[in-house]
Amino acid sequence: MAESAAIVQPVAFDDLPVDDLGTISIRVFVLPPKPKKGKEKQAALPLDVEAGEEFILDEKGSTPVSSYLESGRGKKCVVFLVNGQRQESDDPSFIVQDLGFRYLRARMIIMIDVDGLAPEAIGRLMQGSRQTFYRGSVREAVTKRIIATLKSDPDLLRLELEAEEAVSELSAGDEKVKQTLDQLIDSHHEKGHSFVEGTGSAGDTHGGDELGFKTITKGGVVTLLPPDVGQASDYPVLTSQPAASIIRLRPNTPREIAIKSIPSGHWAAISQFVVNSDNKVLELNVKHERLETEGKLTLLFNETEDFDADQYPVRATVRVMARFNGISEPRRLDLNVVIKPDTYRPDPKLLDQPMKLRVSSRQPVQLRRGDTDTHVRFRWDGKDRLITDDSPNWTFAAKLLDRAEQPEMNFSDPIAGRFSLLVSPLPEWKAGERLVFEVAAKGPKNQQLIVRFDADVIEPPAPPEKEEKGPRLVDDEYKTGSMRRPPYELKTITRDEYGQPCWNADEWTDEDAGAFVTPTERAPLILIINQDMGALRDFRQALTKRNTEQDVQRKLNKYTSHIAFHLYQMYQSTIGKKDEDVDAADAARGAEVRRVAMTMLKLMDVAEK
Amino acid sequence: MPINAPDLLQRLMNARSTAQTEAIMAGLPIVPPEQYQWISPDERSGPWQPGKLHWMPVGMDRGNGGRIKLAGEPMNPLAERLVNGMESLIELERIRELVKKPNAPVPPNPREAVLRYFGFPKLDSIERLDDEERKEKSALADKVRKNLSITLDFEKKVKEFAVTIRDHGMGQTPDNVHRTLLSLGRTEKADKPYLIGVFGQGGSSAFSIAKYSIVITRRANDIRKPTEHAGAGWTIVREMQPKGRRDPYYAYLAVTEEGAVPRIEPQHAEKFGQGAHFCHIAYDFGASDSAIARSMYQSLNHVLFNPVMPYDLYALKDTPDPMKGSAQRLALRVRRFGPGVALDKSFTSLPVL
Numbered sequence: 001m002a003e004s005a006a007i008v009q010p011v012a013f014d015d016l017p018v019d020d021l022g023t024i025s026i027r028v029f030v031l032p033p034k035p036k037k038g039k040e041k042q043a044a045l046p047l048d049v050e051a052g053e054e055f056i057l058d059e060k061g062s063t064p065v066s067s068y069l070e071s072g073r074g075k076k077c078v079v080f081l082v083n084g085q086r087q088e089s090d091d092p093s094f095i096v097q098d099l100g101f102r103y104l105r106a107r108m109i110i111m112i113d114v115d116g117l118a119p120e121a122i123g124r125l126m127q128g129s130r131q132t133f134y135r136g137s138v139r140e141a142v143t144k145r146i147i148a149t150l151k152s153d154p155d156l157l158r159l160e161l162e163a164e165e166a167v168s169e170l171s172a173g174d175e176k177v178k179q180t181l182d183q184l185i186d187s188h189h190e191k192g193h194s195f196v197e198g199t200g201s202a203g204d205t206h207g208g209d210e211l212g213f214k215t216i217t218k219g220g221v222v223t224l225l226p227p228d229v230g231q232a233s234d235y236p237v238l239t240s241q242p243a244a245s246i247i248r249l250r251p252n253t254p255r256e257i258a259i260k261s262i263p264s265g266h267w268a269a270i271s272q273f274v275v276n277s278d279n280k281v282l283e284l285n286v287k288h289e290r291l292e293t294e295g296k297l298t299l300l301f302n303e304t305e306d307f308d309a310d311q312y313p314v315r316a317t318v319r320v321m322a323r324f325n326g327i328s329e330p331r332r333l334d335l336n337v338v339i340k341p342d343t344y345r346p347d348p349k350l351l352d353q354p355m356k357l358r359v360s361s362r363q364p365v366q367l368r369r370g371d372t373d374t375h376v377r378f379r380w381d382g383k384d385r386l387i388t389d390d391s392p393n394w395t396f397a398a399k400l401l402d403r404a405e406q407p408e409m410n411f412s413d414p415i416a417g418r419f420s421l422l423v424s425p426l427p428e429w430k431a432g433e434r435l436v437f438e439v440a441a442k443g444p445k446n447q448q449l450i451v452r453f454d455a456d457v458i459e460p461p462a463p464p465e466k467e468e469k470g471p472r473l474v475d476d477e478y479k480t481g482s483m484r485r486p487p488y489e490l491k492t493i494t495r496d497e498y499g500q501p502c503w504n505a506d507e508w509t510d511e512d513a514g515a516f517v518t519p520t521e522r523a524p525l526i527l528i529i530n531q532d533m534g535a536l537r538d539f540r541q542a543l544t545k546r547n548t549e550q551d552v553q554r555k556l557n558k559y560t561s562h563i564a565f566h567l568y569q570m571y572q573s574t575i576g577k578k579d580e581d582v583d584a585a586d587a588a589r590g591a592e593v594r595r596v597a598m599t600m601l602k603l604m605d606v607a608e609k
Numbered sequence: 610m611p612i613n614a615p616d617l618l619q620r621l622m623n624a625r626s627t628a629q630t631e632a633i634m635a636g637l638p639i640v641p642p643e644q645y646q647w648i649s650p651d652e653r654s655g656p657w658q659p660g661k662l663h664w665m666p667v668g669m670d671r672g673n674g675g676r677i678k679l680a681g682e683p684m685n686p687l688a689e690r691l692v693n694g695m696e697s698l699i700e701l702e703r704i705r706e707l708v709k710k711p712n713a714p715v716p717p718n719p720r721e722a723v724l725r726y727f728g729f730p731k732l733d734s735i736e737r738l739d740d741e742e743r744k745e746k747s748a749l750a751d752k753v754r755k756n757l758s759i760t761l762d763f764e765k766k767v768k769e770f771a772v773t774i775r776d777h778g779m780g781q782t783p784d785n786v787h788r789t790l791l792s793l794g795r796t797e798k799a800d801k802p803y804l805i806g807v808f809g810q811g812g813s814s815a816f817s818i819a820k821y822s823i824v825i826t827r828r829a830n831d832i833r834k835p836t837e838h839a840g841a842g843w844t845i846v847r848e849m850q851p852k853g854r855r856d857p858y859y860a861y862l863a864v865t866e867e868g869a870v871p872r873i874e875p876q877h878a879e880k881f882g883q884g885a886h887f888c889h890i891a892y893d894f895g896a897s898d899s900a901i902a903r904s905m906y907q908s909l910n911h912v913l914f915n916p917v918m919p920y921d922l923y924a925l926k927d928t929p930d931p932m933k934g935s936a937q938r939l940a941l942r943v944r945r946f947g948p949g950v951a952l953d954k955s956f957t958s959l960p961v962l
Contacts, residue, residue: 023958027733029939030952068935070684070911083719083805084731084915084934085692111914111936115718116958131681138961145961155952384737388957390724408962413955415737416948422956 021141023116026149029109030159031064063106078110080133080142082122087114088133098143099151103163108156112146144371149410149422151372158313161246161338180561181490181568220473221321223332230472236266237471238322238333241294249284249339251303251312259288259295259320259333267293272323272330278316283307284337286318295320301339310360310377310418313340329473350417354382354394357441357449360418365453369429370460373422375412376453380441384414394443396421401436401452425457433457489525490564495532502528503586510534512590513597516567518574525571527564539601543608559600566596612637612662612864618873618881621823621843625762625771627891630821634845637662639862642849647671647860657866664849665863667813668793674858676793678817683894684905686815687759688912690774690887693812694757695719695918696804697778697885702726703803704779704832715802719917722803727753732933733915736940750919754931756884757920759909761902770892770901772819777884780828783842783872790824790885791844791861791870805917812887816859820891822846824861824870829883839875899925910935 070076078090092105101108114122117138125133125142133139150156222233240247241258249255261267273295275288287298299318320333357380359365367374386394398409398421408424421439429435434456441449498508502515513533517526530536536559543552570589579585617633624630638661645663646654648671657663667673699722706713706726716722724730729749738746756777763770781789793813816822827841844861851858864871873881894901902924909922915936921929943953 021961023960025955025957026959027936027955028952029943031939031942032946032950067907068911068939070908076911079911079914081914083692084913084917084936085688085805086912086914109935109939113915115720117961121961131685141961145959149956149959153954155954159952388734388737390721390730408960410956410959413957415954422959 020118021121021138022118024142024145025113025116026146027111027113028150028153028156029065029111030104030156031107033107033163034064065107065109068109077105077108078112080112080114082114082126084113087126087131088139098147099156101156101160103160104156107159107163110146110150112142114142117142148371148373148424152368152375154375154377154420158340161313162248180557181564184561184565184568220329221332222329222471222473223334224470225472227470227472233329233471233473235263235471236261236324236327236331238262238320238331240320240333240335247299247318247335247337249299249301249337251301251307251339251341254298254300257297257299257335259297259322260293261322261324261331264293266324267295269325269327270295270322271325272321274321276319276321278318278337281314281316281339283314284316284318284339288320295322297335299337308358308360308379309341310379311362313338314362315339348379348381348417350383351381352383352386354380354386354441354443354449356381357439357451359439359451359453361453363454364434365455366458367423367425367429367435367455368458368460369425369427369431372460373410373424374455375420375422376437376455377418377420378439378451379417380414380419380449381417382414382441384416386443387411387419388413394441396439396441398423398437398439401438403435423455429457431457431459489527491526491528492531492560493528494530503590504582505590510537511594513594514563514567515590515593516571518571525568527567527571529560529563533597535598535601539605542605546608555604559597559604562600563593563597567593612871613874613877615877618825618841618843618877621825622881622886624823624888625773625890626764626767626769627820628767630823630845630890637862640664642851642860646849646851662862662864662871664847664860665787665868666849667791667816667846667859667861669787669868670793671858672856673793674817674856677813677859679814683818683892684908684912686812686818686889687772687774688909689812690815691757691759691909691913691916691920692805694774694776694778694885694920695916697776697780698753698756698918699723699726699778699803700801701779701829701832708832717802719803719805723917727918729753731915732919733936733940736937736944750933751931754919754921757918758923758929759920759932760923761905761925763899763902763925768898769890770894771888771890772815772892773886773888775884775886777882778829779832780883780885781826781842782828782833782837783840784838784869786824786826786842786844786870787861787863787868790826791846791868813859815887815889815892816846817848818893819889820847822890823886823888825873825881825886827878827881827883838872839878841873841878841881842870843873844870902926906930906932907935910938 065077075091076086076089077092078094079086080088095101095105095108095110114125117125121138124136124138127134220230220233222237224237224239239260239262241260247255247257259273261270270290273288273290275286275295275297277284277286281301283302283304285300285302287300289296289298297318297320301314316337316339318335318337320335321330322333323330357378359376360379361375361377365374365376382394386392387396396411396419398411400406405426405428407426410422412420412422421437423437434454436452436454438450438452440451443449493508495510502508502512505512508530510530510533512530513536514527514529517528539559540552540556543555547555570593620629620633624633640655640658640661640663642664644655645657647663647665647669648654650669667677670676699719703716703722703726716725720731727749729735729746732750735743735746735750758773758775760773760775761770762773823843823845825841825843828837828839830839833839844863846859846861848857849860862871863869905924906922909932913932913934915934916932919931919933922932923929940953943951
């Protein structure tokens with residue numbers, strides 16, 4: 001007899017629907033950097049501060065967000081709220097590692113409101129202690145949503161780039177030291193030390209020149225790249241001044257950029273100097289000029305009358321190519337230019353009855369494949385509250401035209417009429433596809449404002465480059481030519497790295513000013529400056545009290561370049577000579593460098609006073 | 610001192626130290642734990658002594674230590690107590706609404722309830738309103754703020770903190786205190802979507818990090834039923850460590866075998882007004898200096914990052930700091946900086962798949 005089976009559906013306990021966890025809301029705050037020392041007064045409370053606001057606005061702590069966190073140590077800057085109460089938190093590592101905003105970590109707070117999640121999902125997250133969420137599948141899904149939303153947010157990317165730009169410009173000190181040192185060495189050569197021309201390769205101790213001739217037969221374009229790209233190559237390479245990884249350009253304001261060679265003496269051997277602007281940014285005009293010691297670029301972004309300021313920041317790449325006499329392989333330098341104005345235009349007048357809706361991203365919009373959303377910017381002239389009210393009169397909607405399957409699309413809340421459409425790319429989209437989207441603002445009485453935009457699907461950006469860059473061959477073969485001055489590497493050492501040989505000793509001490517390491521087949525001459533030498537530290541501390549940050553840096557650069565030059569000369573005097581007692585000779589060199597350093601510090605100190 | 614002494618309420622309300630609390634207790638007819646302990650619903654260690662106060666386990670559960678010791682860090686229990694205060698204010702308005710309109714729809718969530726009953730939206734969103742409206746909504750929020758406060762006191766001589774959370778919400782009748790404020794997990798909150806808590810025992814964790822907790826409550830006159838007592842209920846909570854056992858539990862002073870708390874007669878209770886007063890004495894902040902007062906502002910604003918309702922903080926001073934959460938502070942800061950300098954960006958109702 002066949003048995004009949006009945007499927008009993010649970011009544012009181014529903015299974016958690018996997019595909020319907022509900023919604024979350026995200027709010028991101030990024031505060032500006034803390035004012036530099038001496039400029040705190042400029043960041044004082046605003047004059048129109050309202051009653052009761054003084055205490056709220058009073059900011060103390062080591063970072064811009066310190067006074068908004070539970071402790072002053074920068075923890076818990078990502079908070080998850082249930083009914084406004086913190087139930088879970090993440091530290092800045094989420095911002096750095098998962099979102100990739102390294103420079104914003106001390107200025108950013110992310111608030112995630114999970115009240116919109118399905119009650120069952122909240123039930124899975126909440127713990128009896130109410131101090132953390134259960135780190136299971138719901139938490140993972142929430143995290144994925146946050147990353148997809150924020151990782152490619154254009155406003156956060158803009159702020160990250162700005163911060164990076166500031167750091168890049170600050171960290172150009174080493175380059176300045178090198179340039180000064182190059183000049184010192186060049187002028188030293190001109191004063192009579194005839195120097196055999198070299199190749200710029202790692203110092204080859206064989207042959208007639210202790211500093212090395214070498215003919216390299218590999219080829220291709222040589223540029224500064226991370227060590228895992230292309231093949232190892234050699235100087236000269238092109239560099240820019242400022243040496244920032246991003247060149248900031250203000251609209252309608254020309255900016256001059258110097259293109260130099262490393263080593264700088266090679267510039268005279270330049271036979272060809274070509275500059276290509278970005279053909280996707282036609283407003284960017286680039287003029288170039290070849291001067292005696294460097295190349296000069298003049299960048300100008302011509303903002304047309306009908307240019308929408310919401311398109312900022314505009315990014316462009318300017319490519320510089322140069323050939324050096326005797327070196328077949330051209331050298332290449334790519335300049336990343338970010339164009340944006342200093343201040344935003346005043347907010348537009350917004351209406352209770354909106355009339356306009358338009359796309360303000362540059363078209364065609366580039367839709368990246370991958371896990372993160374693409375943000376498409378819009379503007380309308382409706383008041384923000386038409387959308388953000390608890391029961392809004394207006395809503396935004398979006399659809400992909402001529403396609404059956406729709407991607408997941410969401411909107412950011414408008415701020416002063418500006419908002420973004422977030423498009424989560426579908427896996428089946430292929431790079432090169434052209435898509436057409438329609439966005440509508442829908443209001444009462446069937447009012448609708450509609451706009452369309454084109455979008456091109458592109459591959460996601462390559463992972464960020466590693467920091468250590470060097471000359472790399474990318475293709476073909478080439479033959480190196482001549483070099484007027486031998487190569488060297490300038491390095492600095494700090495207390496943390498003292499565990500290395502210094503002259504004849506096993507390690508460095510606060511007494512050591514610097515040392516050189518003679519070239520080998522694998523490495524060029526290395527000049528090492530001790531940044532933690534006791535007297536230098538005292539001098540630096542004294543400088544900080546009565547100088548601006550830039551002046552301090554300039555003076556320290558001067559010190560470093562002169563000590564490095566002394567080491568360089570000291571090395572030269574050893575060429576072709578054989579020390580009878582190597583230890584004693586090294587000890588004497590160490591003592592001499594220290595004496596020179598102390599004398600220089602004393603002179604600089606006297607000059608200060 | 611008789612249980613219904615006229616000055617008892619004032620002494621309970623003023624008590625901020627161990628010495629003051631123990632002085633009150635010394636004058637009361639309290640049966641010591643050696644003579645009476647509630648062991649289980651069916652078992653006591655000694656006979657009930659009518660007319661005297663007995664130590665009764667919170668939640669009528671001698672194993673309540675595991676459910677009360679959930680604090681983790683000192684600010685969380687205080688945040689829970691404040692949330693209870695917010696709920697008391699919302700519930701008072703809900704009851705009033707039902708008195709007038711028995712079929713009034715249930716507010717779908719706490720934010721909606723606050724908007725309906727107090728007229729202001731989420732505190733962080735007020736900063737995004739136009740000037741006039743922002744001022745109007747802020748004024749409404751500030752008016753409500755006066756009904757909920759947290760006060761920090763410090764007894765310098767003995768380096769002892771006391772934290773008092775006071776709300777002027779619905780309050781409880783003396784006969785109901787042991788079933789509500791002193792219960793554990795006996796809650797109808799989960800069925801009331803407009804209330805905030807879920808587990809119904811969060812605030813109790815404050816008992817575990819204070820030496821004594823004084824609880825006073827009185828039902829709001831306009832929602833009190835005619836048959837209910839018009840006075841105030843009160844009690845003192847403390848940790849009990851039975852000899853020979855490793856599991857401490859938390860007990861309160863009860864006046865009946867069923868667990869009802871002692872009461873202050875209506876004629877003496879009027880000055881208390883309505884609502885609830887929780888004073889946690891010798892509260893353990895992990896440090897014993899006045900720096901706690903400075904960090905309390907930041908910490909509470911961070912734990913209650915975007916609270917449903919604002920409240921006042923009196924941290925070792927007579928003037929209050931308005932507490933609206935770090936989200937409101939950040940939104941205000943960004944508004945002051947202006948666009949282009951700082952960023953305040955939001956995404957609402959993003960689906961989680």
